[in-house]
Amino acid sequence: MFSLGANSLTSPRIQHFYDAPTGTLSYVVVDPVGGSAAIIDCVLGFSMQSGRTDTAPSDVIIDYFREHKLSLQWILETHAHADHLSAAQYVKAELGGSVGIGSGIREVQAHFAPVFNLGKSFPVDGRQFDRLFDAGAVFHIGELECEVIATPGHTNDSVSYRVGSHVFVGDSLFMPDFGTARCDFPGGDAGSLYESIRRLLELAGDTQLYVCHDYLPGGRELRCSCTVDEHRQHNLHMNEGVSKRNLPRCVPSGTQRSICQR
């Protein structure tokens, strides 16, 4: 773990946590003035062998909150995750806070309810969450302003959270050497993902984009963020040389993690 310190009273303090089995990065975003904080994309461990869940990945974060005497205000999801379980409800029971997600979660629920045979009693209106964010919504973490940028494509409900010059992009982008996320889930769409990433890459070049996963390609060291400029120049799938007409071709579901190939 390493910490990115606050540059001014209006800048967040950011701490990342890495869950190696799923390659997931969770973030704690702190208002350095009052100690209010948000957790983004916390993980509940799951063993395929035993079928049991494991709270260890989020217990580390909960310990961090208690050690630093932080107040949890928001538990944020960048999207409905297919590769790991969310620890949002567990963390809420331990530390409080409100669980927020993009309002597109209603479409994701409507898609998946019949797939998983959840029955008519399963509500598909997002009521399981405390707050559904529409595109452009603004809320606060302490005194820090947080803007919701709709970034659908990987999933209908994908959003990015912008706090000043720091943006948490979920699975819209991976690090430049791994490209972009898959978009073959029900409701996913490569064209929408293209437009979403273009919106992100139109931000100021020195904006830091924080990814939700890093799979350490080639055995390199963990990286959790880089600038918009680095993506523009080097992203494997979505650099400045890629237009919507030569969009990476998608391969069938289940063949690999990142389905967009040149």
Ligand SMILES: [Fe+2]
């Ligand atoms: Fe995802």
